[in-house]
Amino acid sequence: MSRGASELARRLAREAEAVCRHYLSNGRRQGRYWLVGDARNTPGRSMFVRLKESPKGPAGKWTDAATGEHGDLLDVIQKSCGLLDFHDVANEARRFLNLPRSDSEPSPKLAHTRAPISSPxxxxxxxxxxxxxxxxxxxxxxxxxxxxxxxxxxxxxxxxxxxxxxxxxxxxxxxxxxxxxxxxxxxxxxxxxxxxxxxxxxxxxxxxxxxxxxxxxxxxxxxxxxxxxxxxxxxxxxxxxxxxxxxxxxxxxxxxxxxxxxxxxxxxxxxxxxxxxxxxxxxxxxxxxxxxxxxxxxxxxxxxxxxxxxxxxxxxxxxxxxxxxxxxxxxxxxxxxxxxxxxxxxxxxxxxx
Missing domain, CATH: 3.40.1360.10 (Dna Topoisomerase Vi A Subunit; Chain: A, domain 2)
Known part of the structure; x- marks a missing residue:
């Protein structure tokens, strides 16, 4: 993950519960976790997001027990909003965090997922x-x-x-x-x-x-x-x-x-x-x-x-x-x-x- 992406992920993790309430609105808090169906905001309980740092791991990390998928809150934004490249993911994260938009910030993690808008x-x-x-x-x-x-x-x-x-x-x-x-x-x-x-x-x-x-x-x-x-x-x-x-x-x-x-x-x-x-x-x-x-x-x-x-x-x-x-x-x-x-x-x- 690039330095810019890592910093965005850290900032989102500090506001993990607010991020979940906004992007995973079909879930609910239970103890130290946010429970929801999956990262696309489907109702359910198979995915859990860690809201606070603990010996088990940092805040903002999530795992879907049904599929084995895991990631951070940038992945939640990408999947719940249906975004197709990191430029849009980063700008959506900045919008949520009230940070300036970035004109270009490719990420090694998601660069391979770029697809032209309106393409098949x-x-x-x-x-x-x-x-x-x-x-x-x-x-x-x-x-x-x-x-x-x-x-x-x-x-x-x-x-x-x-x-x-x-x-x-x-x-x-x-x-x-x-x-x-x-x-x-x-x-x-x-x-x-x-x-x-x-x-x-x-x-x-x-x-x-x-x-x-x-x-x-x-x-x-x-x-x-x-x-x-x-x-x-x-x-x-x-x-x-x-x-x-x-x-x-x-x-x-x-x-x-x-x-x-x-x-x-x-x-x-x-x-x-x-x-x-x-x-x-x-x-x-x-x-x-x-x-x-x-x-x-x-x-x-x-x-x-x-x-x-x-x-x-x-x-x-x-x-x-x-x-x-x-x-x-x-x-x-x-x-x-x-x-x-x-x-x-x-x-x-x-x-x-």
């Missing part, structure tokens, strides 16, 4: 340090959208302290976020999509999104790729938004789906090689109409059957909220090919969902 590698690391959706604010957000988490939620995660900047000159803000994994046709993670959430709850306009100008942003390589729910074989449903596709998945849980994240990216989506029929979930606006037309033409040119799915309102999540799951399911039943109704909507298919 940065996206992979953000997804890796996020936690499952169950029991988090992300699950509440999805429920507010009429969506119940399914057993197949591996594409979705939650991160409680996700960085957000309104523009390049604005200060960094921290909001909880729903994190969605973007993958290519081989299953490689190429990006993530972030939906920043309001920790204070639900309102009828934002339905739980954070009160910021752009509560949705993607990072990484998106072109041709998608957030995927289920494994596509010969049939796939593709659309724009994550909530749109999750709404359809609530109605037909065994039918594989892909969210391309925007109209332009939907138009450029790469279909799996084995695909024989593609349903295109339409958003009822000009951009959505363009995306459906462009993707349908490309799909037909490749010898794949293309069938549009049309909502009654602006998109299928609006339909789910307005009309309920049973009506959405019946609306889809008359739009799917008869063989897919039997395959994906029969009682036998429902039993396996």
């Amino acid at each position: 590698e940065a996206a992979r690391r953000l997804f890796a340090i996020s936690q499952p959706v169950a029991g988090t604010l992300a699950e509440v957000y999805l429920r507010n959208r009429g969506i119940l988490a399914s057993r197949d939620d591996s594409a979705l995660r939650f991160y409680p302290r996700c960085y957000y900047r309104r523009d390049e000159d604005a200060p960094t803000e921290i909001w909880p976020a729903l994190i969605a994994r973007v993958t290519d046709l081989d299953g490689r993670v190429t990006g993530v999509h972030r939906t920043w959430l309001d920790p204070d709850g639900f309102d009828i306009v934002r339905l739980g999104k954070a009160p910021i100008d752009t509560p949705r942003r993607a990072m990484g390589d998106l072109l041709g790729n998608a957030v995927r729910f289920g494994t596509a074989d010969d049939v796939l449903v593709a659309g724009e938004g994550i909530e749109t596709m999750l709404s359809l998945r609530c109605a037909v849980p065994t039918l594989p789906m892909a969210a391309a994240l925007s109209a332009n990216h939907l138009a450029a989506l790469l279909p799996p090689l084995q695909l024989r029929r593609l349903y295109v979930a339409r958003d009822l606006d000009a951009a959505g109409n363009f995306a459906v037309a462009a993707l349908t033409k490309r799909t037909l040119d490749a010898g794949i059957e293309a069938i549009p799915l049309t909502p009654r309102l602006g998109d299928f999540n609006e339909d789910l909220l307005a009309f309920g799951l049973d009506e959405l399911r019946e609306a889809l039943r008359v739009q799917l090919a008869p063989q897919d109704v039997m395959r994906f909507m029969s009682p036998a298919a429902a039993e396996t969902s």
Whole structure:
């Protein structure tokens, strides 16, 4: 560890309990230790942080009994905030300690973890340090959208302290976020999509999104790729938004789906090689109409059957909220090919969902 990093770690150790209360807020003090689930601030008791120096070791050191991981309070800041290089870790530590920011201070300890902002590698690391959706604010957000988490939620995660900047000159803000994994046709993670959430709850306009100008942003390589729910074989449903596709998945849980994240990216989506029929979930606006037309033409040119799915309102999540799951399911039943109704909507298919 460099001299600057060592000094920051020592200063943080002097304020160990305050650091834990701020960055590990889901834990609690017990005697000389702070107990929490892990360094990413997951609720639990498997990780313990030493709050005072003792014969067993210095203050600020921690060990996760479940994984064997260990480190100091700089590591806590890095993991709990989802930071990807030491420059940002050091500046966050200085902010907490009210010290001047450093323009550049690489560390041998974390220099190898540098990843360009918005790169696929940065996206992979953000997804890796996020936690499952169950029991988090992300699950509440999805429920507010009429969506119940399914057993197949591996594409979705939650991160409680996700960085957000309104523009390049604005200060960094921290909001909880729903994190969605973007993958290519081989299953490689190429990006993530972030939906920043309001920790204070639900309102009828934002339905739980954070009160910021752009509560949705993607990072990484998106072109041709998608957030995927289920494994596509010969049939796939593709659309724009994550909530749109999750709404359809609530109605037909065994039918594989892909969210391309925007109209332009939907138009450029790469279909799996084995695909024989593609349903295109339409958003009822000009951009959505363009995306459906462009993707349908490309799909037909490749010898794949293309069938549009049309909502009654602006998109299928609006339909789910307005009309309920049973009506959405019946609306889809008359739009799917008869063989897919039997395959994906029969009682036998429902039993396996």
